[in-house]
Amino acid sequence: MNSWRGFPPAAKPIRVEGGIKARSKRGEIAQTWWSRRFIEVLESFGMGGRLQRGKRYARAGQVLNLTLSTSVVVGLVQGSRPEPYRARIAIKAFTAAEWERIERELAGQALYAAKLLAGEMPTDIERIFDEVGLQLFPVTMRELTMDCSCPDWEIPCKHLAAACYLLAESFDEDPFQILAWRGRGREELLDRLRALRGTVAGPAAKEPDDAAPLSECLETFWTAPEPLASATGPEPEPTVPDALLDELEPLPVKIGNTNAVEALRPAYRAMSRP
Template identity: 35%
Template structure:
């Protein structure tokens, strides 16, 4: 049993994030080791790969038939880098679904660069390696073969980068502590009847009712809950008189079929994402106008 690369010739990696990872790794490997590792990876010599926090491990069979255990390490986020990444990620509530679908938007990396943070290796200094073979100090061709398998894994599933950096998919959809506007209780409405009785024209509510001022704004300024801004952008016509919302032509996570994500993420994570966006959609629905 071995891993077969999809790439049979030329550079390995198609997506921009996979290409960036490959280039960072190749700057560590050097030309000859990169060439040997690429040949071993395409020959199916990598038996398996396991990605955990900060490390990718595997088994590579050498030409002599012996099995070696290479390891490639990527430094996990420090606490400040983790918070910077999550702040940017939560400003893009569509990011978990896009990453689950095999995309990692370059816009997110551009915004992270302002905080001097990257989900990808920023250079060879963030990478280290080890192997059970005697090719010291390396990196050996077994590490190189493992690296190319990792590049294709990241190309297909960018969530692998989250794992290496010490993050989980749930971290991207969980609201920051104390900053979620959705968790705040609604102001009391007992001073105004929900629906005036027929013929009671004297009880018409004032158009300057303070409880209605913030409903149509799509999220107040200064909130750290990243889900408000995007939902507001998708529903620019949500303040129509009849309370109806016209569908946005863009991606709408609240209408996504959880079964489409389950094959990539598993049922638990897919259900978590679906519940998060569906709840957000319900919270953002404008109230029925008073008549």
């Protein structure tokens, strides 16, 4: 009996069109070493069984939207109710002083700098973080904050689990997302590495006659040059007007039946319109 002991039958999620679907159709979702490492870390916290519940959601395209900013990943996940649930995965970003130590260590080792400048994630980059007393991936559950607006009390619920799997796939596609989550965007990091290694293009770069001889710049010869600036200027990054609200802890205040933070979202979005 579906309603045995008074429990109602499990509600099926509302199917959506145009959601974000996991590329993997069976087996493991994470493909690269760094995304597998992220899933392994979550499983090491005893989340393995609960994470599996979200695979079906991730593959069915129930995640409508997934945004990553410093410290916070927010996913909108369609469940069985008309209003999508808001799943949030937060981690502590490194401070500016901590990133300075990391960048100096990375820049001091040519192989690491070359791989990052080429858009690759060095296989043992975690060692660099260890050497400066930091961890790239969380080592305890206390380093992660997860919450969801659904009524499920388990952490992670299937909505959070689906967001975790799609986050791992985004790490497959762009490993710099991991570093951005920790507080350092791709271009800012690469600019810092170029500056620390003395490869930033300056006025002398426009004057070939004044260029240093090859014998004096062998160490930096193979590093990637800066990309050419677009003639029309860089595209502005899209802004999320209510992203600030995602940084807030859930408030124990309701306006009618709506959480106070959610009630403020329409106002933030309205103020951002032209």
